[in-house]
Amino acid sequence: QITLKESGPALVKPTHTLTLTCTFSGFSLTTNGVGVGWIRQPPGKALEWLAIIYWDDDRRYSPSLQRRLTITKDTSKNQVVLTMTNMDPVDTATYYCAHMFFGVAIDYWGPGTLVTVSS
Amino acid sequence: EIVLTQSPDFLSVTPKEKVTITCRASQNIGSSLHWYQQRPGQSPNLLIKYASQSFSGVPSRFSGNGSGTDFTLTINSLEAADAATYYCHQSRRLPITFGQGTRLEIK
Numbered sequence: 001q002i003t004l005k006e007s008g009p010a011l012v013k014p015t016h017t018l019t020l021t022c023t024f025s026g027f028s029l030t031t032n033g034v035g036v037g038w039i040r041q042p043p044g045k046a047l048e049w050l051a052i053i054y055w056d057d058d059r060r061y062s063p064s065l066q067r068r069l070t071i072t073k074d075t076s077k078n079q080v081v082l083t084m085t086n087m088d089p090v091d092t093a094t095y096y097c098a099h100m101f102f103g104v105a106i107d108y109w110g111p112g113t114l115v116t117v118s119s
Numbered sequence: 120e121i122v123l124t125q126s127p128d129f130l131s132v133t134p135k136e137k138v139t140i141t142c143r144a145s146q147n148i149g150s151s152l153h154w155y156q157q158r159p160g161q162s163p164n165l166l167i168k169y170a171s172q173s174f175s176g177v178p179s180r181f182s183g184n185g186s187g188t189d190f191t192l193t194i195n196s197l198e199a200a201d202a203a204t205y206y207c208h209q210s211r212r213l214p215i216t217f218g219q220g221t222r223l224e225i226k
Contacts, residue, residue, distance in 0.1 A: 049215035105168035
């Protein structure tokens with residue numbers, strides 16, 4: 001079955017760079033149509049899409065955060081990495097990675113990881 | 120960017136009732152509209168894809184309808200386990216966007 005799990009620091013200082021890793025199983029990021037994306041959710045607020053990387057290495061970003069985000073994949077390790085630069089307290093959120101097929105519905109989600117930005 | 124507006128923001132209903140949540144898109148998205156349930160402290164779960172297709176394992180009490188700009192999620196015969204926040208999501212055009220959420224309370 002498909003599973004995903006996020007890992008990374010729970011606490012990040014302002015202006016620092018956040019690096020999150022999504023480790024998945026049950027599918028391959030070399031399969032036609034498959035994508036892994038990142039979505040975040042500030043405490044008590046709505047979901048916000050950040051980025052997605054597809055099987056063919058196509059990468060798309062949220063326009064409002066594009067200059068701060070980089071998404072990469074390591075198909076040999078079944079991992080996707082998201083980096084976000086210049087972190088600010090407003091970036092405090094639970095960060096989810098998720099599986100999509102041909103960019104349609106988000107059918108599988110990781111449990112999420114809470115990242116707090118504070119000095 | 121396509122904006123999704125859900126209504127209402129909050130619902131409080133008794134068990135066994137039926138509820139309908141609406142999602143309106145700022146432009147035509149065809150049927151590229153999906154619904155999720157997020158229970159407190161959990162990640163979202165896909166309920167309905169492509170406006171009306173139930174995802175595997177989702178109870179038949181959940182149904183979706185609509186196309187173009189107006190969509191609905193209906194939950195029949197509410198149960199205590201349905202207490203959650205419900206989100207719509209469009210995949211018609213990047214950037215992917217979500218509605219603001221509708222919180223459902225079971226009295």
